[in-house]
Amino acid sequence: MNALKAEIVELIRQEGPIGIGRYMALALGHPRHGYYMTRDPFGQEGDFTTAPEISQMFGELIGLWAAHLWQAMGTPSRLRLIELGPGRGTLMADMLRATRIVPGFREAVSVHLVETNPVLRERQAAALKGIDPVWHDNVGDALSGPVIVVANEFLDALPLDQFVMTPEGWRARLVGLDADGGLAFGLAAAREETLHIAGPAGATFEQPSLALDIVRQIASHVAAEGGAALFIDYGSARSGFGDTLQAMKRHGFVDPLAEPGEADLTVHVDFERMGQAALKAGAALHGPASQRDFLLALGLAQRAQALSLKAAPDQQAAISAAFDRLTEEGETGMGDLFKVFALSHPGLPPLPGFDLHRLPEQG
Incomplete structure (x- = not known):
């Protein structure tokens, strides 16, 4: 024991x-023994792999999504770019690299990370060297003025x-x-x-009281101060009944009670209820869309093709495999299981990815 x-x-x-x-x-956040307080759980040597770790294309498209939104907001001179649960910093690093082609965006944004894991904070600092991100222990402390919030596989890890x-x-x-x-x-x-x-x-x-509270908090903020939030997670587009608590260790499912603090505990996100909470808080709602449809609408296929043109054969195979994994169809495929929804200031136009609007292609 x-x-x-x-x-x-x-x-x-x-x-x-x-x-x-x-x-x-307790299992996830115990100050001494909690799963998310003691380790780097990502990658082949960890317990699970997230989309940013599968391919740089994922973060690049999210970065251009954020830059397009900044332009739709009227290019404010100061904007907080906030990531909830930023893992190793891979997603944010890819986002910022991709947005170098957008004049003025990098100068306007300050990067804010909501992260409690000291091990991952070190990884994030290394990945974002020269960026000088600001870390926060909770969502409320990160929200100030116009914001763009990105949360990939964040809501699923909140207790319910x-x-x-x-x-x-x-x-x-x-x-x-x-x-x-x-x-x-x-x-x-x-x-x-x-x-x-x-x-x-x-x-x-x-x-999921905590998840609903966080969505309401962010929705209320963007409705009052401007901006938007993008949530990517696995779950159902419609509310229903069922026990979705699961534990994962070494990329396999285990008993949630067997080794608390040694396995990741997650639940499926109820996207319908999250959307209802955002609407009641005054924000506009976009989606949910499947991850497959969202990424393809942003130009994933074109980005994969552009990268392949400059790649060696083994790299081309890796790009193709990443594309397939991110868009895989079926009940357990990432492309269908993962959903994407956004909430925004009601005055903003339809957001890329939800209205089949494509982003500008990168070099």
Whole structure:
């Protein structure tokens, strides 16, 4: 039993079973043993690989998307370019490199990163050497004035609570102890009186309160101060029921309770509810679109072709493989599983990627 699991077991012995959200928060963000506080989880040597690590094309297109938006905003002289959960800094580095072709953009933006992992902050500093990014521990501290926010695989890592429909009504799903003293899932003894939604017997309802709060906060800010936010994550375009909690270690799925702090815990994003929250906060909503449709609308195929013209045969094969992976169709393919939605100031025109608007091609 690792140190964090022993600590959680003792906590449950002292206080009783804990909610799924609290368990996720401890497993991911415990100050000494939390998954996101102690390691670099990305790449072949880590537990999972994200789109920016698959190909530079992903970040380049997102960068040009941001620069086009800055132009649509009237080229403000000061703009915060904010990334939530910036990983190794790969996405931001690719974004900034691509935007060198846009006059005035680099001079107008200051880079702000919302990151709590000290290991990843060091990686980000190295990737963005000479940029002088500003780090923040939370989203609220990063928001000031006109902003463009980018969040790739950020919402999926935020803790949420789960409820199960029983004959007595909704009951909270908890983490407690089994007969052998190990961690086990169970249900609260009392029904949940605050949920007033209908659901079939046995259904699991997920309540992503933290994610909704962050989307509302950003939507309210861009509606008042100007700008937009782009969210890319995996999940469903329509709300529904289901237990989407999963754990990943070494690129494979594992038991979410087996090794807290040693495996990544994620949930699927409910894009419909996120969009509703953004609209209620006063922002305009764009999407969701599939990652495949979004990237192709931005010119991914043309960018891959341009890179291949200058590449050696082995590099051409790598570019083709990256293109296929980013746009792969099917229920488990990144191109369909991952969705993209944006929220913006209501006065802005339709955003690239959602209205089939292509970005200018790079050299």
